[in-house]
Structure formats: structure tokens, C-alpha cells
Amino acid sequence: MAKLSKTSLLKILFAAGFLFVSPSWGADKADENWWSLQAIQKPLVPQSANQKWIHNSIDAFVLAKLKENQLTPSSQADRRTLIRRLSYDLTGLPPSSAEVKAYVEDQTPDAYENVVNRLLASPHYGERWARHWLDVVHYGESHGFEYNQPRNNSWPYRNWVIRALNDDLPYDRFVQMQIAGDVIAPGSADGLIAVACLVTGPHNTTRPNNDTMRKTMRQDEIEDLVGMVGQTFLGLTVNCARCHDHKFDPVSQQDYYALAAALAGVNPGDRELKGLTRGDDVAALKKLREQENVWLKEIAAVEKPVRERLLKEADKSEQKNTPPQPTAAWNFTNDLTDAQDKLPVTLKGTAKQTPEGLVLNGKGWAVTAPLPYAVAEKTLEVWVKLKDLKQRGGGAITLQNNSGGVFDSIVYGEREAKRWMAGSNGFVRTKSFGGTEETEAEQQAVHFAAVYRADGSITGYRNGKLYGKAYTTGFHRYPANDAHFAFGIRHGTALGSNRMLTGTITGARFYNRALNANEVAASAGLGTITITKAQLTEALTADQLETRRQATSQLVGVRKDISALLAKGPQADKVYTVLARNPGVTQVLNRGNVRNPIGPVAPAGLPALKTINANFGLADNAPDAQRRAKLAEWITHPDNPLFARVMANRIWHYHFGAGLVNTPNDFGYSGTAPSHPALLDHLATYFAQKKWSIKALHRYIVTSATYKQNSQPLPAAMRVDADNRLLWRMSPRRMTAEEMRDTMLVASGKLNRQLGGIGYRDVRAYQFKGSNFYDIIAQDKPEQFRRTIYRFSPRGAQRNLLDTFDCPDSSALAPNRASTTTPLQSLALMNNRFVLSQSDLFAERLANQTGDDITSQLRLAHELTLSRALAPNQLTLAEAFVKKHGMAAYCRVLLNTNAFLYVR
Structure with a gap:
């Protein structure tokens, strides 16, 4: 037999299909008619005869797909399983024994929803979901490459992501801040910190003398940046078009360089934060x-x-008219309590409560808890003394949804100097009352009331008398538990320029109905009595x-x-973020060669998205600020179908272990087809309707019957759908490396729950011949027992236990973590120094809390690690083991069990 050449062998293998597995699409490549590029159409919710199983519309879509494949959903998981699943999914931490007991015994209809709301309100929610986001944008705390210098000032961005998620910052604003925060929120620390998203990737600090090499290195960084932005926010591998038109998606090389031009002014470096405001x-x-x-x-x-x-x-x-009874009332000269004992006030920023009232200097405000009731017709009242009649736009009392995006507010001087108005989101319910200019509020508190009726009419009153004329616009209803009051801020959940009021609010009232003129007059008269x-x-x-x-x-x-x-x-003096520079004119490079430019290109979006205009209307030499502001606006445009689909899929992915599109960063030809296309568009539509509230989407998903299914395998279903793409059960998942470490600290009682700040280090940094290296050191100090998200995370550094359990290195985007099973994992859980020390501390805790009784110690150990009671047959075996090997050894065994390692 003749010997085959390498070329001939490759041809044979290629022809046989061994070197290329084509996607399961009918076409050869995607074009502008590709499914993910089309406008989102709100799908009809399928009708089903099995209404008992359906908890919300998500279930109707899932049930329809199961029926198509002759499958049925699994039954609901037991309560202990559900609270453990919820707690890990939403906070990354196990439920406490008391929390498990309370939920198991709570037989009220809203017991589950109460757990969901409590977990979403926990500050640990932001820590959990920030970890997902940092994976997606490949956040790292060193430059990588040969020198791998540490980024000692990058951690404020991590903390900003945590806080933004905890505050439920609307996703469109969340993205805009990370692309152009320094442009759209000038003078704020938050804006400067948020835009650090653009410089989270590796940065090559080797600077060769050769000009071609330097330019090529710069183009490599731009490619990484375009790749991160394109994949994170659009789910498209735009970076694949650097040297040629995209082989599979409708992205030309011209499109790549137009998007690169929008980001060409981005350079990394440290910037000062001193003197900037913040909402930390x-x-x-x-x-x-x-x-x-x-x-x-x-x-x-x-x-x-x-x-x-x-x-x-x-x-x-x-002599007075009988005043009406308010739904809520605050006398700030006394305290911060609501007279009806339902809505106490929490101070924010520099706000103070004094005998004079709620004192505001423009850098503070106050908020209530969410309203437990819905609000339709309403009356807002406030008594306020202004520090300066020339101020513009501050809110005295505001009713807003929990994200701060939709609001009704009594506002001073925003559109018309020295005049009061009824402020609203986008001015949709705002017109001029035509009232007189304010002249007295600097010397004494004045009363202002705004009455909102269901016919859309809004009437203003000043000191109990009609202020100008009523007008009619629109009307907004606020659902229960999704709105709260704010004082001293027009809207929002953080400090913001002219939104803040300076002055003193002596009192405020809310009526969950529209008062008539006589009632307003009576209320105003009562409010003027002061001591x-x-x-x-x-x-x-x-x-x-x-x-x-x-x-x-x-x-x-x-x-x-x-x-x-x-x-x-700010907690930091500096932040590693964007140093904007003159972007110059971006050239299209033939085959990506920096020595072969073809011609200039202006910054623009992707023409393949026909639902929005890709033309930014900018010259090819436009400044950086204009470019990034336009890019942020284009990406977050309500008509951008990828913006909503990609994030809705990403959130689903982290709840179920797999997205409806199982390639979270690739919605193009090389990605997977959506398993439930209609459900994906339903989620995207719901997300937009909820004003981009990430917490609202979480709540919608985890309250579905689909999410509540048990994880038991069913042989018949496994034969049809072993990967569970049809969602006939909840797929069990192994804890992430971070969850595992944090849970060990919870079990030992040593978890340091400190929020924010600079973080901890478990490595020793040193230099050798100009390069930086990071060696692991012992973790035995309280500051090292914080949640793993606060770990200093240099690129390429060994992390032992974390590496073993698939914690990704930040040199590359990690939208979908690997989940391997290797012998090293069992060895690490038995022999790793951290596991050994935590097992010893765990055993000490058991003895301290229960005394010398082994049975009590074992029962507590199972509750703390597995969220369930120890079975009688297990108890006998466990007691024998402990008597022979000791409690620390048994604790280590528990940490090695699948019952501990897997969330079901």
C-alpha cells in the first residue's frame, strides 16, 4: 500500500467529516434573516389542559414542548430541597437551620414567595450574581502576559457590580454605565468605576521598539475588547471578523472595524476618585x-x-376642618417612623433627622421599605423648607418602583425655575401647573400636595390652596411590593446631580386615594402647627x-x-479604569495587517440588526466620549432584539445550568439553536416590560413550576432527552468552587460576611527578572475568611482547590464554566490544607454548640451542611465512625459527599 502524504491524509479526513462538524442548521451560514437578529414578537402563551401544574406562563411554554415530545414534567421538590436550591441560586450560600425550619413549617400560601423576596433582598444576592457577571467580562486583577503586573486598584469595579445588582439597577442602565459611565455620569465615582468593565481583560505591557509590533499589540487588545462587548451584550462573535468577513455570521470586516472605532479611545490605567460623589x-x-x-x-x-x-x-x-386619615404619615421633627407603623424610613448618604426635620444637603436622601399594598389613585403631601430657591430639580417626596425607573414626585424648579411640578419618568405625566414662583420656602416650611386621579388628572395645592391649574396626562398604577417612597431625591437609588434636594422636610403624608380640595386644605392646616x-x-x-x-x-x-x-x-483613592484618549481615525486593515490599511471607517453599530439604525451619525474623527455614548445608546436600544434575548438567556442559564440557547455568548450560526424559541422571546419581552429589572426576572423564573421540579431521573424521559433540554426535571448541579469554599466557612462558623472593601489575598506576590509571580499562602486569618468573590485574583496564578473545581482563569471570557470530574477533586477534598483546617474548625464548632453529646453533634453537622436531618440508619454508622476516627474526620467525609457537593 502506497504511503499517504500528510496533505492527502488531511483531505481524506476532512471529506469524511472528522475535521469539521457542521452546525445543525440547514443553511451554510447565517444571514440578515437569522433568528436572533429578528425583532422580538411577543409570543402567544400556549393553552394547556394541565392548569394545576402551571404556576406562570413559563410553565405553559415548557409544558407545550414536553407534550410535543410525549413527556410529562416532574413533581415538585420537597421544601428542604427547594430552600437549599433557592438559597444557593440566589445568594451562593446555604440556608441556616432556622431558615429551613421556618420554611418547612410555614403553611401560609405565600411562604415560598416570602423566601424568594428575602433572598433577593439579601446583600449576598449581589455577591452571588456579580460572580457570574465577572466571569462573563473576564475580570482579573493582574495584566497577564509576560510581566503580569498586579492591578491593585481594580477591585472598586467588582464592588460596583455587587452594589448595582443589589440595588436592582435597571439592566439598560447597568450596561450603559459599563460602556460610557464616565460620559453619561460625569463627576461621579460610580461612572468612573463602572466603565472599568472595558478594561477588565488582559493588557500586554511589553513595549517592543518595533512600531509594527506595538501597533499589532494594540490591535490585539482592541480585538479582545470588541470580542468582550460583542459577546457579552450582543451574543455575537464580532471579533472573528478582524482579518476577514465573518465565516458564519452576517458581520463584515468593515463592520468589525466600525465597532472597533467606537472603542478606539479606550486605554487602561489608574484614575483618581478623590472629590467624586458616590452611592456606595x-x-x-x-x-x-x-x-x-x-x-x-x-x-x-x-x-x-x-x-x-x-x-x-x-x-x-x-378651629379646623377634620383632617383626613392618611395611609402613611411621617413627622420628621420627631423621628423616622411612620405614624401607621408600616413604612419606617432609612437614611441614605448624608441625610440627617433632627428636631428641625429631615435635613438634606444635596448628598443624602431617605427611603421607606416597599409598600405592601398596590397604589392607584393617590395623594402625596410634603412640608418642606428650601435652603436655596435657585436650586433646580430636587424631589421632596417620590413614589417610585423599586428600581427607581418609574416614579411620581413633587419636584421643585426642574423645568421652570422657582416653580413646583409633578415630576415623572420621562415627563410622561408632567405638565406645567402654571403656578406662581416660590418666594417663602427659604424662610419657612411650605406645604405642597399633588393629587393623582384615575382619569389621568393631576392637581397641585400649595399651603392648602389650588396651585395654578390641574391638567390631564396619563396614569400609573404601582403593584404591591414593587414601590417605595423616597424623600430628597427625584428618583433613583443613588446620588445624582440635580435630582437631589437641599433643605429640610418637616413632614410628609400619603393617602392611597385622591383627596378633594377641602380635605387637602384640612390636612395642610393641621400640618402647619409646629412646636x-x-x-x-x-x-x-x-x-x-x-x-x-x-x-x-x-x-x-x-x-x-x-x-x-x-x-x-469612595473607599478607594484610585480605580483601574478607562483612560480616554484621542481615538484618531480607525482604518480597515487588509487581512488584519497593521501595515496594510485600506481606508478610514466611522464608528457604527452592526448593519445586520435591521431593527435599529447602525449609523451613529459621527465623523470618523469624532471624540471618544461621543463614540462610547452612541455605542451604549445603540446596544441598549429597546428595539435591539439581541440585548434582551442574550441577558434573559444568561439569567436562565445560571438558574438551570444551561441556557435555552446553550452557547450564551454565541447567538450566531456557530451557536446552538434555542430549545424553546417562543419561551426565550417571552422572557425577553417580560424583561423589557419590567423596565429591565433583573430581580423581577429572577422572581418570575424561580416561582415557576418548571424551576420547582425535583431532580430525580426518569428512565423514560432519559431515553428521549438525557440532557434535559426539554426541562422535564430540574438538573442537579455541582456547586461552583466559590460556593464550595464559602459553604465550608459557613459550616465552620468562620465566614466573614463583610461587604465590599478591598478584598483579601491568599497569594504572595514577588518579582523575578521583571515578571510577577503569585505563590499560594496559608488561609488562616479572619480577613481571609471572606466570601471568595473578594479574593485578589491575578491571572495565571495557582489556586489549588479553586482550580481543581473548574474556577476559570480570567485570561478568557467564561460565560459557561466547565464541570469536570477528576480524581484530583476527591484528593483535594480529603487532603487540601484549607479543607483540613475547616474540618477541624467545624468539629470545634459542633462541640461548642452541643457539648460532648456525639448524637447532637452529628445532627447539627448534617443540618449545617446538607440542610436535612440525619436518618436513623445513618446515625448508627456515623457514631461508630466518629468513635474510631474523630469528629473532624467525619466532617471531612461530609464535605466529600455528593449530598453536600450537589444542589438538587
Whole structure:
């Protein structure tokens, strides 16, 4: 037989299909009619006879697909399984024994929903879901490449992502801030920090003398950036078109360089944060605020009964109409409580509660808890003294949805100087009242009320009298648990330029109905009665005065600490972020060769998306700020079908272990087909309708019957759909490496739950011949026992336990983590130093909490690690094992079980 040449062999293999497996599409490549590029059409919800199983519309789509394949859904998981699944999915931490017990015993209809809401409100939710996002954008804390210098100032971006997710920042704003935060939020630390997303990738700091090599290195970085932006926000591998038209998707080389031009001004480096405002929710500040409230309540306990007696005496001397009964009422000269005891107020930023009222200096505001009831017709009332009549746009009292995107507010001076208005999102419910200019609010508190009726009419009243004329626009209803009140801010959940009010709010009221003119007048008259500080002091007894003096002294000390903390500004002096530079004119490079430019190209989007205009209307030499602002606007355009589809699929992917499109970063020809196309568009539509609230989409998904299924394999279903693409059960998943480490710390009782800050290090950094190396060190200090997301994470550094369990290196995008099974994993769980030390600490905790009784120790151990009771037959075996090998060894065995490692 003649010997085959390498070329002949390759031809034979290629022809046989061994070197290329084509996608399962009928066409050779995608064109502009590709499914993911088409406008999202709201699909009809399938009808089903099995209405008992369906919890929401998600289930109708899943059930229809199962029926097509002669499959049925699995039954609901038991309560212990559900709360463990929910807790890990939403916070990355196990439920406590008390939380499990409370849910198992709670037989109220909304028990499950209450758990969901509690977990979504937990600050640990942001830590869990930020980890997913940091994988997607390949966040790392060193440059990579040969020198691999550390990025000591990159961590503020990680903290910003955590906080943005906890605050449920609308996804469109979340993305806009990460593309052009420094442009759209100038002067804010948040804007400067958020845009660090664009420089999370590797950065080659080797600078050769050869000009061609330097230019090529720059083009390599631009390709990585275009790839990250294209895949993260659009689900398209645009970077594949650098040297030629995309082989499979309708993205030309010209399109690649147009998108590259939009990002050509991005350079990495450190920038100062000093003097910039921020909306950081620091744990230390939260603790000080709690202490502040303790002393405020003690002062209020002394003053309130005396003040109320004086008010009654003053009220008897005046003839008044009977005032209406408010749904909620706040007298800020007393305290922060609601008179109806339903909506207490929490201070934010620099806001203070004093005997004068709620004092606002333009850098603080206050919020209530979510309203437990729905709001339709309503009346908002506020008594406010302005610090400056020239201020423009601050909100006195605001009713807004929990993301701050939809709101109704009493606003001063925004559209018309020195005039009041009823503010609203996008001014959709705002017109001029035509009222007179404000002249008195600088000297004394004035009353303003806005009455909203179902016919769309809005009426303003100042000091109980009609303010200008009523007008009619639109009407908005706020559902229960999805709205709250804010004071001192027009809308939103963070500081923002002219949205903030400067002055003092003495009181506010809310009526869950529309008051008539007489009722407003009566309410205004009641609100004008005030008790001066001198009158109150004169009426207090000697003992009351001494109690107040001591509490006031403590309050002053706490407020000094708050002022000192706020004066520090951001937690970091610097942040590794975008250093904008003159982008110049981007050239299309023939075959990607920097020495062979073809011609200039202006910054633009992708023409393949026919639903939105790809033309940014910019010249090829436009400045960086204009380019990125236009790019952010184009990507987040409501008519961009990829924007909603990609993120809805990403969230589904992290809940179910696989997306409806199982290639989260590739919605093109080389990606997988959606298993449930109609469901994906339904989720994308729902996401947009909920004003891009990520938490709303979570809530929708986890309250479905699809999510609540048990994970037991069914032989008949396995034969048809072994990969569970049709969602006939909940697929079990192994914990991520970070979840595993964090849970071990929870079990040992050593988890440091500190939020934010600079993070911890478990490596020793050193240099050798100009390159940086990172060696693992022992983790035995409390600051190293924080959640793993706060770990300093240099590229290419060994991480032992984390590496073994597929924690990805940040040198590449990781939208879909690998899940391997290797002998090293079992060896690591038995012999790793961290596992051994945590097992010892776990055993100590069991002994400390239960004493010497082995049975009690074993039962507690199972509750802490597995969220379930120890079975009688297991108890006998476990006791024998402990007597022979010790409790620490048994703890290590528990940490090696599938029951511990897998979330079902």
C-alpha cells in the first residue's frame, strides 16, 4: 500500500467529516434573516389542559414542548430541597437551620414567595450574581502576559457590580454605565468605576521598539475588547471578523472595524476618585446608621409624648376642618417612623433627622421599605423648607418602583425655575401647573400636595390652596411590593446631580386615594402647627432633660463618625479604569495587517440588526466620549432584539445550568439553536416590560413550576432527552468552587460576611527578572475568611482547590464554566490544607454548640451542611465512625459527599 502524504491524509479526513462538524442548521451560514437578529414578537402563551401544574406562563411554554415530545414534567421538590436550591441560586450560600425550619413549617400560601423576596433582598444576592457577571467580562486583577503586573486598584469595579445588582439597577442602565459611565455620569465615582468593565481583560505591557509590533499589540487588545462587548451584550462573535468577513455570521470586516472605532479611545490605567460623589452602601456606614437610629429613638421616646400633648393643646385653640386619615404619615421633627407603623424610613448618604426635620444637603436622601399594598389613585403631601430657591430639580417626596425607573414626585424648579411640578419618568405625566414662583420656602416650611386621579388628572395645592391649574396626562398604577417612597431625591437609588434636594422636610403624608380640595386644605392646616425647640425644652421635666442630654451626646458622637466616613469619599483613592484618549481615525486593515490599511471607517453599530439604525451619525474623527455614548445608546436600544434575548438567556442559564440557547455568548450560526424559541422571546419581552429589572426576572423564573421540579431521573424521559433540554426535571448541579469554599466557612462558623472593601489575598506576590509571580499562602486569618468573590485574583496564578473545581482563569471570557470530574477533586477534598483546617474548625464548632453529646453533634453537622436531618440508619454508622476516627474526620467525609457537593 502506497504511503499517504500528510496533505492527502488531511483531505481524506476532512471529506469524511472528522475535521469539521457542521452546525445543525440547514443553511451554510447565517444571514440578515437569522433568528436572533429578528425583532422580538411577543409570543402567544400556549393553552394547556394541565392548569394545576402551571404556576406562570413559563410553565405553559415548557409544558407545550414536553407534550410535543410525549413527556410529562416532574413533581415538585420537597421544601428542604427547594430552600437549599433557592438559597444557593440566589445568594451562593446555604440556608441556616432556622431558615429551613421556618420554611418547612410555614403553611401560609405565600411562604415560598416570602423566601424568594428575602433572598433577593439579601446583600449576598449581589455577591452571588456579580460572580457570574465577572466571569462573563473576564475580570482579573493582574495584566497577564509576560510581566503580569498586579492591578491593585481594580477591585472598586467588582464592588460596583455587587452594589448595582443589589440595588436592582435597571439592566439598560447597568450596561450603559459599563460602556460610557464616565460620559453619561460625569463627576461621579460610580461612572468612573463602572466603565472599568472595558478594561477588565488582559493588557500586554511589553513595549517592543518595533512600531509594527506595538501597533499589532494594540490591535490585539482592541480585538479582545470588541470580542468582550460583542459577546457579552450582543451574543455575537464580532471579533472573528478582524482579518476577514465573518465565516458564519452576517458581520463584515468593515463592520468589525466600525465597532472597533467606537472603542478606539479606550486605554487602561489608574484614575483618581478623590472629590467624586458616590452611592456606595458601606457596611461600616450601615452599622453607624443603626447606632444613630438607636439614639434617635431614645430621644423620640422622651420628646414624642410631650410634643403630642403640646400639639393637642395648640390644636384646641384653632378651629379646623377634620383632617383626613392618611395611609402613611411621617413627622420628621420627631423621628423616622411612620405614624401607621408600616413604612419606617432609612437614611441614605448624608441625610440627617433632627428636631428641625429631615435635613438634606444635596448628598443624602431617605427611603421607606416597599409598600405592601398596590397604589392607584393617590395623594402625596410634603412640608418642606428650601435652603436655596435657585436650586433646580430636587424631589421632596417620590413614589417610585423599586428600581427607581418609574416614579411620581413633587419636584421643585426642574423645568421652570422657582416653580413646583409633578415630576415623572420621562415627563410622561408632567405638565406645567402654571403656578406662581416660590418666594417663602427659604424662610419657612411650605406645604405642597399633588393629587393623582384615575382619569389621568393631576392637581397641585400649595399651603392648602389650588396651585395654578390641574391638567390631564396619563396614569400609573404601582403593584404591591414593587414601590417605595423616597424623600430628597427625584428618583433613583443613588446620588445624582440635580435630582437631589437641599433643605429640610418637616413632614410628609400619603393617602392611597385622591383627596378633594377641602380635605387637602384640612390636612395642610393641621400640618402647619409646629412646636418650637424652646417650647419643647420648657415642657420637659428635669429627668427627661437629662435623658435627652445623654442620648444627644451619644448621637453627636455617632454623627461625627458618619461625617468622617462620608468625608473619605469612595473607599478607594484610585480605580483601574478607562483612560480616554484621542481615538484618531480607525482604518480597515487588509487581512488584519497593521501595515496594510485600506481606508478610514466611522464608528457604527452592526448593519445586520435591521431593527435599529447602525449609523451613529459621527465623523470618523469624532471624540471618544461621543463614540462610547452612541455605542451604549445603540446596544441598549429597546428595539435591539439581541440585548434582551442574550441577558434573559444568561439569567436562565445560571438558574438551570444551561441556557435555552446553550452557547450564551454565541447567538450566531456557530451557536446552538434555542430549545424553546417562543419561551426565550417571552422572557425577553417580560424583561423589557419590567423596565429591565433583573430581580423581577429572577422572581418570575424561580416561582415557576418548571424551576420547582425535583431532580430525580426518569428512565423514560432519559431515553428521549438525557440532557434535559426539554426541562422535564430540574438538573442537579455541582456547586461552583466559590460556593464550595464559602459553604465550608459557613459550616465552620468562620465566614466573614463583610461587604465590599478591598478584598483579601491568599497569594504572595514577588518579582523575578521583571515578571510577577503569585505563590499560594496559608488561609488562616479572619480577613481571609471572606466570601471568595473578594479574593485578589491575578491571572495565571495557582489556586489549588479553586482550580481543581473548574474556577476559570480570567485570561478568557467564561460565560459557561466547565464541570469536570477528576480524581484530583476527591484528593483535594480529603487532603487540601484549607479543607483540613475547616474540618477541624467545624468539629470545634459542633462541640461548642452541643457539648460532648456525639448524637447532637452529628445532627447539627448534617443540618449545617446538607440542610436535612440525619436518618436513623445513618446515625448508627456515623457514631461508630466518629468513635474510631474523630469528629473532624467525619466532617471531612461530609464535605466529600455528593449530598453536600450537589444542589438538587
